[in-house]
Amino acid sequence: MRGALMYGPGDVRVTEREDPTIVQQTDAIVRVTAACICGSDLWPWRGQEDLAATPAPMGHEYVGVVEQVGSDVTDVTVGDFVVGTFFASDNTCEICRAGYQTHCVQRQPGAATGAQSELVRVPLADGTLVATPGQPDADLVPSLLAASDVLGTGWFAAVAAEVGPGKTVAVVGDGAVGLLGVLAARQLGAERIIAMSRHADRQALAREFGATDVVTERGDEGVAKIRALTGGLGAHSVIEAVGTQEAMMQAIRSTRPGGHVGYVGVSHDVALDGQELFFSGVHLHGGPAPVRRFLPELVDLIWRREIDPGKVFDLVLPLEEAAEGYKAMDERSAIKVLLTP
Amino acid sequence: MRGALMYGPGDVRVTEREDPTIVQQTDAIVRVTAACICGSDLWPWRGQEDLAATPAPMGHEYVGVVEQVGSDVTDVTVGDFVVGTFFASDNTCEICRAGYQTHCVQRQPGAATGAQSELVRVPLADGTLVATPGQPDADLVPSLLAASDVLGTGWFAAVAAEVGPGKTVAVVGDGAVGLLGVLAARQLGAERIIAMSRHADRQALAREFGATDVVTERGDEGVAKIRALTGGLGAHSVIEAVGTQEAMMQAIRSTRPGGHVGYVGVSHDVALDGQELFFSGVHLHGGPAPVRRFLPELVDLIWRREIDPGKVFDLVLPLEEAAEGYKAMDERSAIKVLLTP
Numbered sequence: 194m195r196g197a198l199m200y201g202p203g204d205v206r207v208t209e210r211e212d213p214t215i216v217q218q219t220d221a222i223v224r225v226t227a228a229c230i231c232g233s234d235l236w237p238w239r240g241q242e243d244l245a246a247t248p249a250p251m252g253h254e255y256v257g258v259v260e261q262v263g264s265d266v267t268d269v270t271v272g273d274f275v276v277g278t279f280f281a282s283d284n285t286c287e288i289c290r291a292g293y294q295t296h297c298v299q300r301q302p303g304a305a306t307g308a309q310s311e312l313v314r315v316p317l318a319d320g321t322l323v324a325t326p327g328q329p330d331a332d333l334v335p336s337l338l339a340a341s342d343v344l345g346t347g348w349f350a351a352v353a354a355e356v357g358p359g360k361t362v363a364v365v366g367d368g369a370v371g372l373l374g375v376l377a378a379r380q381l382g383a384e385r386i387i388a389m390s391r392h393a394d395r396q397a398l399a400r401e402f403g404a405t406d407v408v409t410e411r412g413d414e415g416v417a418k419i420r421a422l423t424g425g426l427g428a429h430s431v432i433e434a435v436g437t438q439e440a441m442m443q444a445i446r447s448t449r450p451g452g453h454v455g456y457v458g459v460s461h462d463v464a465l466d467g468q469e470l471f472f473s474g475v476h477l478h479g480g481p482a483p484v485r486r487f488l489p490e491l492v493d494l495i496w497r498r499e500i501d502p503g504k505v506f507d508l509v510l511p512l513e514e515a516a517e518g519y520k521a522m523d524e525r526s527a528i529k530v531l532l533t534p
Numbered sequence: 535m536r537g538a539l540m541y542g543p544g545d546v547r548v549t550e551r552e553d554p555t556i557v558q559q560t561d562a563i564v565r566v567t568a569a570c571i572c573g574s575d576l577w578p579w580r581g582q583e584d585l586a587a588t589p590a591p592m593g594h595e596y597v598g599v600v601e602q603v604g605s606d607v608t609d610v611t612v613g614d615f616v617v618g619t620f621f622a623s624d625n626t627c628e629i630c631r632a633g634y635q636t637h638c639v640q641r642q643p644g645a646a647t648g649a650q651s652e653l654v655r656v657p658l659a660d661g662t663l664v665a666t667p668g669q670p671d672a673d674l675v676p677s678l679l680a681a682s683d684v685l686g687t688g689w690f691a692a693v694a695a696e697v698g699p700g701k702t703v704a705v706v707g708d709g710a711v712g713l714l715g716v717l718a719a720r721q722l723g724a725e726r727i728i729a730m731s732r733h734a735d736r737q738a739l740a741r742e743f744g745a746t747d748v749v750t751e752r753g754d755e756g757v758a759k760i761r762a763l764t765g766g767l768g769a770h771s772v773i774e775a776v777g778t779q780e781a782m783m784q785a786i787r788s789t790r791p792g793g794h795v796g797y798v799g800v801s802h803d804v805a806l807d808g809q810e811l812f813f814s815g816v817h818l819h820g821g822p823a824p825v826r827r828f829l830p831e832l833v834d835l836i837w838r839r840e841i842d843p844g845k846v847f848d849l850v851l852p853l854e855e856a857a858e859g860y861k862a863m864d865e866r867s868a869i870k871v872l873l874t875p
Contacts, residue, residue, distance in 0.1 A: 287767060288791055296791030296815050298766075425639070426628060441808065450629055450637030450821075456812070463808025467782065467801030471821050474637050480791075480815040 195534065196310030197515040198248035202240035205251065205516045213307075213314035218263035221318035223275060225257040227338045228308045229506070230518050230530045232368050233459050238519050241461060250307030251515075252532075253279035254342040256334060257313070259322075266318045273324040276341050276492055277308070277315055278484040284320030294320070294485040309515055311534040323488045326496055333495060335503025335531055339373065340491040343529065344502040345484030346457050347373030347434065348491065351381055353455030353478040354430035358382035363419050364404075365444045366434030367395040369505040369529040370457060372402055374432040376502055379403025380494070383430070387422060389415055389443075395528065398504060412439055419447040427452060433479070438463050450474030457482055506531040536875065537651025538856040539589035543581035546592065546857045554648075554655035559604035562659035564616060566598040568679045569649045570847070571859050571871045573709050574800050579860050582802065591648030592856075593873075594620035595683040597675060598654070600663075607659045614665040617682050617833055618649070618656055619825040625661030635661070635826035650856055652875040664829045667837055674836060676844025676872055680714065681832040684870065685843040686825030687798050688714030688775065689832065692722055694796030694819040695771035699723035704760050705745075706785045707775030708736040710846040710870040711798060713743055715773040717843055720744025721835070724771070728763060730756055730784075736869065739845060753780055760788040768793060774820070779804050791815030798823055847872040 196210040213222055234251055236242035259273045269275055282289050282297035289297050301316050315321055329337060336344075347370045356362050362378040364371050367390035378386045379402060387406040388399035396407045408418045420427055427449035433440055436458025444454050445465075456479030470477070494500045508527035510518050511534075518530035537551040554563055575592055577583035600614045610616055623630050623638035630638045642657050656662055670678060677685075688711045697703050703719040705712050708731035719727045720743060728747040729740035737748045749759045761768055768790035774781055777799025785795050786806075797820030811818070835841045849868035851859050852875075859871035 287765075291792045293792035293815055424628075436808075438808075451632045451634035460808030460812040463812075465806040465808060465811070467777075467779075467804025467806060470806070470818075471797070471801040471804075474634055474821040475819075477811075477818040478816075480812050 194311040195512060196307055197251045197512065199237060199244060199251050200248045202238060205238070205519050207513050207515050210250070210310065213312050215261060215263045216314065217316060218265040219317050219319065220263045221259050221266055221269060221315045221322065222261040223255065223257040223277065223313050223315055224260045225255050225308060225311060225313055225534050227334050228252045228255045228532045228534070229338055230309070230515070230522055230532070231342060232370065234519070235523055236459070236461065238523060250310070252309030253306055254338060255308035255313055256337045256341060260312065262318060268319040269322050269324050274328050275322040275324050276337050276488060277322055278345070278488065279342055280481065281316040281321045282485055283317050284485060289320065292483055292486040294483040295481040309512065309532055321485065323492055325492055335506045336495040336501055337492065338531060339502040339505060340488060340495060342484060343369040343505060344373045344491055345487050346370045346482040347432070348377040348487050349482035349484065350374045350432040350434060350455040350457040350479065351377035353453070354432050355453040355476070356381045356383050356430045359384050360429040361385040361387070361423055362430045362432065363387040363389065363428040363447050364432045364434065365389050365440050365447070366458060367392060367399065368434060371432065371434035372398055372505055372528070373502050374434055375399050375404050376402040376500060378432070380500065387419060387428065398528070401504070412443055413446070415443055416446040423449070429453070430455070434458050436460050436463070441465065445470065445473055445475055448473070448475045452476070453478070455479055505529040509533065535652035536853060537648055538592045538853065540578060540585060540592050541589045543579060546579070546860050548854050548856050551591070551651065554653055556602060556604045557655065558657060559606040560658050560660065561604045562600050562607055562610060562656045562663065563602040564596065564598040564618065564654050564656055565601045566596050566649060566652060566654055566875050568675050569593045569596045569873045569875070570679060571650070571856070571863055571873070572683060573711065575860070576864055577800070577802065579864060591651070593650030594647055595679060596649035596654055597679045597682060601653065603659060609660040610663050610665050615669050616663040616665050617678050617829060618663050619686070619829065620683055621822065622657040622662045623826055624658050625826060630661065633824055633827040635824040636822040650853065650873055662826065664833055666833055676847045677836040677842055678833065679872060680843040680846060681829060681836060683825060684710040684846060685714045685832055686828050687711045687823040688773070689718040689828050690823035690825070691715045691773040691775060691796040691798040691820065692718035694794070695773050696794040696817070697722045697724050697771045700725050701770040702726040702728070702764055703771045703773065704728040704730065704769040704788050705773045705775065706730050706781050706788070707799060708733060708740065709775060712773065712775035713739055713846055713869070714843050715775055716740050716745050717743040717841060719773070721841065728760060728769065739869070742845070753784055754787070756784055757787040764790070770794070771796070775799050777801050777804070782806065786811065786814055786816055789814070789816045793817070794819070796820055846870040850874065
């Protein structure tokens with residue numbers, strides 16, 4: 194099969210790779226209908242994060258059709274159209290049942306890596322995959338793909354930030370996750386949603402997803418703007434979807450005492466000053482999003498065409514041109530790239 | 535009047551000071567029945583924290599009888615026995631109504647400082663003080679005094695850690711706040727309460743307050759012990775009542791993914807690694823405890839003799855011997871010192 198490999202910073206190639214096979218009887222092999230490039234894939238692309246080994250199979254967001262299952266798989270069957278998640282989880286352990294599938298006692302973080310390819314092996318298929326009610330119309334595929342990571346992550350951020358009716362929400366980060374955090378906030382009933390973005394196209398999409406206000410300032414100026422918009426108090430809920438020190442502090446400082454920060458940007462070189470955090474009085478929760486917790490609900494919302502998160506894909510490329518996709522996301526000329534094998 | 539002043543590290547003297555007077559019409563003057571020495575008073579005593587100016591009036595935990603009120607005070611009257619809190623708050627603003635009185639928009643952090651004295655001025659008296667149903671029996675005074683800070687702080691930590699029925703709770707720190715965190719966890723219905731302590735007398739009090747297990751190990755060894763006691767998962771709820779880097783990391787690492795850390799130790803030189811926090815998947819909440827939120831309930835529990843938090847006072851001294859009290863707490867020969875003017 195064909196698949197994308199990263200050889201080092203700035204060097205992604207689509208090459209011939211061996212077809213995956215069933216290793217454990219809880220595995221499934223999925224023929225990928227669509228995959229995508231994640232913001233987190235850009236860290237090693239930019240040389241800001243080391244890969245464990247090179248060349249590294251890339252991609253962990255995917256939808257597709259089940260091609261083969263191990264003998265212990267009972268909930269998905271060959272021919273099912275499925276949405277995957279980026280961490281394999283059994284969905285039955287105490288941690289999964291509490292809704293933290295990314296911390297499953299059997300979790301396999303590296304699992305389902307290599308989704309930017311024609312076929313992908315998914316461990317713990319019953320606990321990891323969610324089948325759609327039938328074969329989806331083509332126009333639903335991007336939204337279902339979004340559910341596999343960026344939508345689920347934005348949704349978790351909103352839930353972690355305790356978004357709800359009557360609340361004012363600020364969103365730090367205008368990438369796909371931040372934009373879908375806006376969509377989640379709207380769905381969860383937020384009264385006011387402030388998107389922080391300096392890019393006209395992303396501002397427009399944020400407004401389409403439900404943002405009521407846009408703040409273009411960053412850092413302390415952005416914080417001052419959020420405070421000015423909230424009677425000096427700060428937002429009730431703030432979504433952090435970047436993962437830098439600046440973004441994290443912007444999020445914490447934009448939150449009122451007793452308010453909630455939901456952070457899902459993978460932290461890079463972030464160090465939180467204990468004393469500032471202490472006196473901020475905020476709640477902090479986040480981490481790798483347990484997308485699986487929300488997936489059945491998100492698939493349902495998409496299937497009923499209540500939400501259209503697929504709009505974050507503003508560039509569709511054949512898998513063979515994956516490298517172009519990385520470049521476009523790195524340069525921010527694309528919000529999110531969909532790859533079709 | 536007589537009052538305690540800190541002249542510098544290790545130097546507390548009780549001297550003649552001017553009587554406080556009504557400054558704002560929302561003030562009350564309280565004749566102090568009992569005051570105490572706080573763990574946070576030990577930071578400047580040890581030279582680990584600078585005082586804003588010296589000599590500094592000390593003490594912010596107090597109970598007593600209202601001696602005088604400003605013309606705008608309506609909820610407490612002369613002769614009332616009152617329990618105070620260490621931050622003055624109006625208890626009417628949006629932040630107070632959300633339960634974060636320590637972040638009140640009118641808050642006066644330095645207010646009610648100087649409670650280790652015969653008289654103390656309390657600003658925003660209606661929002662800060664809670665009157666007891668009548669004059670208390672003498673044996674209730676220590677417990678009411680505990681409610682003014684250490685009990686309220688331990689209680690907040692337990693609430694911030696989302697302690698509740700069926701949960702396993704670990705408590706880092708065996709000072710008065712940690713011990714009363716144990717008591718709070720018991721009251722809030724925790725199934726299992728693990729006190730972390732190496733001191734026999736504190737272990738005994740922890741068990742009396744409701745601890746079901748005691749772990750003597752600290753740091754990573756303590757974490758390993760907590761994990762061993764919780765099927766490898768970690769506690770649902772962890773109370774951090776120290777404020778050091780080691781204690782904070784011990785708390786975070788003892789918490790299962792999706793679990794809650796309630797931290798109330800005033801952070802000193804704490805820096806949290808963003809990446810570790812991110813991948814821990816815990817909830818983090820804490821800060822200066824909004825004791826006022828819980829005070830009516832705590833006073834009621836004490837009045838009905840449901841709880842006896844006053845047991846943390848294992849040394850009672852006349853105000854004139856305040857310096858002895860600082861020494862005893864610094865050397866950890868006393869858990870908590872009560873001063874009587």
